[in-house]
Amino acid sequence: MIYLDYQATTPLAPEVVATMQPWIGDKFANPHSPYTAGREAAAAISVARERVEVATGLDGGHVAFTGSATEAINWAIRGTLEDNPRRKIVTIATEHAAVLDTANWWGRHHDVTILPVDSNGMVDLDTVAEAVDDQTALVAAMLVNNEIGVIQPIAAIARIAHEHGALMVCDAVQGLGRVAIPEGPDMVAMSAHKIHGPKAIGALWMKHGKEPRPLIHGGGQEEGLRSGTLSPALCVGFGTAARLATERFAQDAQHVADLWSAAINHLDDGWIINGSEEDRYKGNLNIRREGLDSARLLADLRGIAISLGSACASGSGRPSHVLRALGLGDAEARASIRIGYGRYTERDELLESVSQINQAARAQGV
Structure with a gap:
């Protein structure tokens, strides 16, 4: 199998496997x-934590490990909205379901503003400025989109949030290790298995003094903020992946650009390429072809x-909410595929795959 996801x-x-x-x-x-033996395990986790903190490139904060980026x-x-006198959250239509579903949960009783994007998948900063006000507690924005790879102006969004006294959380799951995480966010969510680490472990970077209230209660093992016994194996794996x-x-970025x-x-x-070609992580190639049956092509x-898009939504039968947010119709969304590559992808295998994709599309007469 040629792996391009x-x-x-x-x-x-x-x-990572070795460590x-x-x-x-x-x-x-x-x-x-x-x-x-327990102290030795704790020391290994401490080293791993420091490596993840270094990988963010951010100052003035610390990392707590979680069971996933979704948990983070x-x-x-x-944790930010609980008992907060401000009751409003602002986010973007192309966010991951972990953000949108949590925002919609909050919106059952409180105020949620979901901002549109343009045909390139980019949010307009004037629209952000109009939406964020003195009742806004939190602004949530993804750094690199998981379906179309576009990079949002996170630093500018954070500045707008802070001008109104709101906090800003950034989903950097697809960004960590791939693009620089800008200064500005108060919280940054990450995942190990997107950077060649193990599944079932994520992390939340938090500015000092901006930590959310605990979501999981118990022994308070992690930073006094997140309860549950940590897995040294998973933490060490995340730490090694972060170090790499x-x-x-720079080497990985150049390889991806060449691919x-x-x-x-x-x-x-x-x-046709879906999403901005300029403001984009180029390890994500989301493309469509008029009349294509993408499910048949797969x-x-x-x-x-x-x-066809997010693994979290695969099999739902629904067109991608990200592609719909770009203004694409159901037929265009269902004519789209996502090709993802990175560190261990060989140029020859990628080109062989593209040749087969071209051939399969031509076989459909499109």
Whole structure:
């Protein structure tokens, strides 16, 4: 199989597998225990935490580990809004379901403003400025979109939020290790398995003094803010993946840029790129072709792992809410595919895949 679905998940880095292995076997101690083995596990988690903090490139804050980025986002939103005299949240129509569903949960009884995007997938800053007011508690915006790869102006959005005394949370799940995270957000959600780390662990970076209220109550093991016994194996894996992302940042970015150029130059005429080509992470190539049955195309390309959009919504039968937000109709959304590549993608295998995609589309007569 040729794997081209890097937005859904990334292959585990060999270095990550190696560093996790001892913590899956002999080093099984509870990291919150006071004896030597427990303290050793706690020390390993401390190193991992520091590596994730370094990978963000942000100052003035700290990281708490979570069970996923979805948990981190829920924590940031619900923990900020709970008991807050301000009752309004502002977000964007192309956000991940973790943001939109949590915002809609809040909107059952309180004020939620969901901002539109233009045909390139970009939010207008004047629209943000009009929406954020003195009743706004939180503004939520994604750095790199998981379906179309566009990069929102996070620093500017954060400035608008702060001008009105609101906090700002950034979903940087697709951004960490891929693009620079701008200064400005008060909270940043991240996930290990998007940067060649293990699944089932995420993190929330928080500015000092801006921490949300706890979402999970119990022993208060994590920073006194998030309860539950941490997995040393998962934390160490995340830490190693974060270290590699920091060390390989420029190399990975150049590799992705080269793959982007090769792929788009190999596509047949008639393919249209969804989302901005300029303000974009170029490891995400979301394209459409008029009249294409994308589900049939995927079925015809069983040796290639590509997707129709977010893995979280696959199988729902609903057109992508992100593509609909760009102004595309149902037929156009269902004629779209997402190709995702990165560190371990070889140029030749990508070009072979694009050739097969072109051939399969031509076989449909489109």
